[in-house]
Amino acid sequence: MPAKVYPVITEPALQDLLTRAVQSWQAGNASDAYTTLDSINYQELTEANASSKAKAALWTATYLQAQYKFRQAAIYLDSAMLFSTQFSKAEELKRTYEAYSSYYLATGNAKGAISSMQAATKIKDSLNQAASSQTIDSLQKEVAKLRQAAESNLPTENISENKNVNAIGTSTIIVGVIAGILLIVILVLYGKLQRLRSLPPAPITRKVEKPAPSIISEKKPEATTGEEVKISKQETGFPKLEQQPVSSSINNLTARLSEVELVLIRPEVLSNYGDQKSIKSLLTEYNTQLPLIMKNLDDSITLNENEPILRSLEYLKPYLAAFGMQSTITMLKEIEDEAPSSKPTKLLSRVFQVRNHCRRALDESKSLLEKIN
Secondary structure, eight states: OOOOOOOOOOHHHHHHHHHHHHHHHHTTOHHHHHHHHHHHHTSOOOTTTHHHHHHHHHHHHHHHHHTTOHHHHHHHHHHHHHHHHHTTOHHHHHHHHHHHHHHHHHTTOHHHHHHHHHHHHHHHHHHHHHHHHHHHHHHHHHHHHHHHHHHSOOOTTSOHHHHHHHHHHHHHHHHHHHHHHHHHHHHHHHHHHHHHHHOOOOOOOOOOSSOOOOOOOSOOOOOOTTSOOOOOHHHHSSOOOTTOOOOHHHHHHHHHHHTSOOSSSOHHHHGGGOSHHHHHHHHHHHHHHHHHHHHHHHHHHHHTOHHHHHHHHHTTHHHHHHHTOHHHHHHHHHHHHHGGGSOHHHHHHHHHHHHHHHHHHHHHHHHHHHHHO
16 A cells, blocks of 8 residues: 655645644544644654644644553654754753653653653753843843943033933933843842752653553551651652652642642642642643543443453553552552452442542642642
8 A cells, every 4th residue: 555645735834734633633523633643744854844743743642642552652752852853943842851751651650751841841941041041132232222322422402401311311221221130130040049949859761662550559658646658659659769858848848739628639649749840740731631531431431341441540540649549549459459350340339439539639630730820
């Protein structure tokens, strides 16, 4: 069968196609979205269309990931990385790392998810710093123009009183602009210092061919009087900093999250996931992915077969672990243990309980996002 041949499309037309694909996706017409994205992916790569091709590859990877086709999704993520790095597209590179974080989180690779999100955050900080530097350069140019105008010779017919008024006005403007520049520099340095203080150590990443879902221990953490509860890597599925005291930033973040009325999500567990940006990214990811997972779970229940139901529940584990929803994890483990010898009708009661817990956690995650924002 001959390969598909697509006509060459100009960059403005590619942008229109990308917009149409996103609208089809949002309208629930995934087939049309995939076909449109495919026509962009097959365009020959140039510097002009690298940005559009990278975005199309990311959307295609998102489509495939929603279909649980993770191997194919990884191929398009690699393509997006190639398009972004070949022509130094920083914004697209940031989005690619964010997509990798989502991919690793869905496949149970917590270290890869955190490492990718940290890389995306560094690129975002660099872009913000570049924008601030550009603003400062523009202000410096304006200051230079004002100084030049102030030092230039004024016409002899001007009244001396007007000269003094103009000189005072020019000096006031110069002082105001300089003060604005100093304020911007102070804010940039202060923000960078705060990020350095709250940024956790970067985890060691390994390239995994077939990432497996995180293993959750059944053992619940034991709390003692006067001591903080410490969550191990086996209990959460996320890396733990061994033999290190809990930082004041984590304590402050835990206290802030605890201000939200929570029933299922445990703030002291969630704060171990990373800094505020990482937690915000995780909550946003959960808000995006849960409707797709729930739809897949409902379809699996309709099939009245154990295996599709277990596959759908498997993708909830990384989120439940990060949220510290140990009772829900225990219930899910019971379902997995009894599935080989039980009919689907016997499991449905607990499956529905897990589903209801996840939907309640969705409401709590939205409240946490509002608090963080």
